[in-house]
Amino acid sequence: MSTAALIGLLVAVGLVTFLYRYAMIGLFASRNLPGWLHALCRHIAPASFAALTASALFVHGGEVAIDLAAPKPWAALVAALVAWRTRSVLATIGTGMAALYLLKFLL
Amino acid sequence: MSATRSTRRAEFLAGCRDEAPLQLGVVPFGMLYGIGALAAGMPAWLAQLASAVVFAGAAQLVIVQMLTAAAGALPIGLTASLLNLRHVLYSASVADYVRHLPRRWRLLLAYLLTDEAYAVAILRYQTTSAAATKDDTTSDARDLRHWYFLGCGFTLWATWQLSTAAGLLFGATIPAEWDIDFAVPLTFIALLTLLLRERAGQAAALVAALGALAFATLPYKLGLVAAILLGLLAGVWAARFARDGK
Structure with missing residues (x-):
């Protein structure tokens, strides 16, 4: 992506985000948001993170490639186990990166 | 007048103080963003500007992860806009407490309304006495909790800018073959395990992950947007199914 396009993208996202934040404080009088919006917002973060993680691990150049000899999926599995046991973001990143380096060295 | 001014300062500083412990969790994310942005090919000045904008x-x-995956501007914009939608809920939640403020205050507080600032400020609004707001004629002069809100927001803003800068400085020294960009999906994995406490959320994540593979061939990574939307449907449907089943 060109730098100009990236600037446009970031300004657009920033503007949309500001409008969300200002929406009920300054734009709309009604404070009662519909129930479906609450329900939807609960699932947006898990769905986004899951889709991006799956894509980062198993999609390369627009093609699905499930390669059992690749180090990243296994490092991600180790990280997921650590995340599940410790519930610590830093421990997850640390062991995930360490597992990646070890697997790249071994495989 | 001077009494009011010192109360304002006290409120502002109390907000800074109560927001401070959360910064321990914010700094690694800011640094990771800075490091990841460089690895994704963003110019440093633009990555820093994005932290403000x-x-x-x-x-x-x-955004960094999708740039790494060579996604188009439209899918990135849609995904980021969807992810930030929750701020409308925060906005609604604080609306009753700030609607009496002048517009410049509401604009400023809206800009500073992030997850972490909201979490601390809303607690203050909900737990401190609203006695000062009872009398409509004097409420504006006596309810100074927006200074506390400002302290929370300012503290987080400053930490976010500084940790981004630290990440950009540090990231510039990391060789590309260290695969440091892999730290971003690892972060998503960590956050997922924290978020996935209920069945409906698990259904949303599973369907979105499978969808990301199923729609992988769509151009500009639009498949990611389709996968997330499908995951949302699955989550809402699973929540309804669980409720009806009980």
Whole structure:
């Protein structure tokens, strides 16, 4: 992506985000948001993170490639186990990166 | 008058103080964003500017990850906008407490309304006495809790800018073959395990992950947007199914 396009993208996202934040404080009088919006917002973060993680691990150049000899999926599995046991973001990143380096060295 | 001024300062500083412990969790994300942005090919000045313009950690990490995956501007914009939608809920939640303020205050507080600032400020609003707001004629002069809110927001803003800068400085020294960009999906994995406490959320994540593979061939990574939307449907449907089943 060109730098100009990236600037446009970031300004657009920033503007949309500001409008969300200002929406009920300054734009709309009604404070009662519909129930479906609450329900939807609960699932947006898990769905986004899951889709991006799956894509980062198993999609390369627009093609699905499930390669059992690749180090990243296994490092991600180790990280997921650590995340599940410790519930610590830093421990997850640390062991995930360490597992990646070890697997790249071994495989 | 001077009494009011010192109360304002006290409120502002109390907000800074109560927001401070959360910064321990914010700094690694800011640094990771800075490091990841460089690895994704963003110019450093633009990555720093994005921290001020977008000012939303999760969305900025998602943008970095999608840039790494060579996604188009439209899918990135849609995904980031969807991810930030929750701020409408925060906005609604604080609306009753700030609607009496002048517009410049509401604009400023809206800009500073992030997850972490909201979490601390709303607690103050909900737990401190609203006695000062009972009398409509004097409420504006006596309810100074917006200074506390400002202290929370300012503290987080400053930490976010500084940790982004630290990440950009540090990231510039990391060789590309260290695969440091892999730290971003690892972060998503960590956040997922924290978020996935209920069945409906698990269904949303599973369907979105499978969808990301099923729609992988769509151009500009639009498949990611389709996968997330499908995951949302699955989550809402699973929540309804669980409720009806009980």
